Amino acid sequence: MTEAKANATAAAVRGTSDLAVHMEGVNKWYGAYHALKEVNLEVNRGERIVICGPSGSGKSTLIRCINQLEVIQQGRIVVDGHDLTAGGKNVDLVRQETGMVFQSFNLFPHMTVLENCTLAPMKVRGISKAEAEATARRFLERVRIPEQAEKYPAQLSGGQQQRVAIARALCMNPKIMLFDEPTSALDPEMVKEVLDTMIDLAKEGMTMLCVTHEMGFARQVADRVIFMDRGEILEMGPPDTFFENPKNERLKNFLGQIA
C-alpha cells in the first residue's frame, strides 16, 4: 500500500501522461457495496498486466473503469494522458484509444463480420468505407479468419466470434487493449486459438490489461500479475515471484484452488 502511494507520488512528479494508465485512490460503490477500495495502479506503455482473483473481487469492475463503462465515485484515473475525472471530451478520447474484448463477445448480430469491424472506424474516426474495409480485412487476416468476413456472427463458432471481437477492437487502432475474461465463455477446445491471438498481440508490444483465469497465459506473457479480492489489490508482481513466492494468504489460497 505504501509502496503504491510512493509510486503514485513519483508519477505525479514525472507526469501521468508518460503512463498508459494511472489510477489513484480509486473507490467505487454499487449502492452500499464497496466494489473498489482505494485502488492505485500504474501501467507503463507496452506493459502486459494480468489481473486475477475470485469472482466478485472487482477485477472486471477495475478494467471497466478504464474506459468508463463504470463510473467511479472517488479518485482519479488518467488514461494515456487524458484525465477521465475531467469528463466530457476526455471520455470520448479514451474510448477511442482503448479497445475492449468482452467475455460474451458482444458482436453486433445484425451486421456481418466486416460491418462489425468497419462501423466504428467509419462513424467515429471518419475513415472512408474502402479504407475501413481494407484495414478490417488486414486485421481479420491477422486473427486468422479472413474467409469469414461476409458471414454473420451467429454463423461462427465461439472462438471465431471472439477473434472477430479482437479484430473489431484493433480496427480502431487502439493504444491499450482491455480483455475482460475473454476465454471464460468458450468451449475448452477454442480457448487456445483466442489465447494465441492475444499472445501475438502481446509480442507486437500492445499495452494490455487482461482479466483472466488462464494462469499459463499469465506466466507466458504478463510483465506483472495482480491479485484482487473484495475490491482491493492485494498483491502485484512479476509472474515468477507472484506464482512461486506469493506473500498474501488469500493469494496462496487462491493459487492452491486453481492449480
Add this chain to the structure above:
Amino acid sequence: MLIRPFGINEFWIIVMAAQWTIALSAIAFAGGGIGGLLIALARVSDAKWPRLLATGFIRIFQGTPLLMQLFLVFFGMNILGFAINPWIAAAVALTLHASAFLGEIWRGCIEAIPPGQREAATALGLRYFNRMRYIILPQASRIAIAPTVGFLVQLIKGTSLAAIIGFTELTRQGQIINNATFSPFMVFGTVAAVYFILCWPLSLLARRMEVKFSRSTTR
C-alpha cells in the same frame, strides 16, 4: 324525412367513407411513430426528467379511455380559442394516444436488447446517436414489427370513436346512412365488414412476423 331503401348506392357511400378511416389512421400512425420514438427514447434515457415525463405521459394515456382523450382535445381546443374542427381534434388526440402506446411498446423492445450491445458500442467510441442509429434501434425494430402492426389494428378500430365528435369516417357515415334507411343490420353489417377487411390482413401479417421472429431467435 323520407325513408329510402338500403341499395347499392348506400353500400358504396359507406365503403368510400373508409378512405377517411384510412387517412385518419395513417396520420395518427405517422404522428404516433415520431412521438412514440421520442417517448421510447426518453423512457430509456439515463437522465431522470425525460424518463419521468415520458412515464407520466404513458400512464395518463394508458389509464384513460380513448373517447375521453378525444373529448378533452376536442373541447380543450375550443377553450384555448381554436375553432372546433373534428379533423384536427381527432388527428391530434389519436396521435397522442398512438405516441403513448407505441412509446411503451418500443421501450420494451429497446430494453430487450442485451446491455452488452450498448457496452460494446460505447467501448468502440460510438456516441449516443450512432449507438442508437446503428446498434440498438436496428435490433429493437426487428422485435418491434409484430406488436407494432398489432397496435395499428387497434388504432384503426379506435378511429371509430372519432364519429362521436362528428368526424365523418366509416362509423359516422354508417350512422348517417342508417338514419336515412333504418336498416341498421345491413348498414352496420357493412361497416363491420369494411373494418374487418382493413384489419384482418394486418392481423395475419402480425402473426406471420411473430412466428418468423420467434423462429429466427430460437435458431
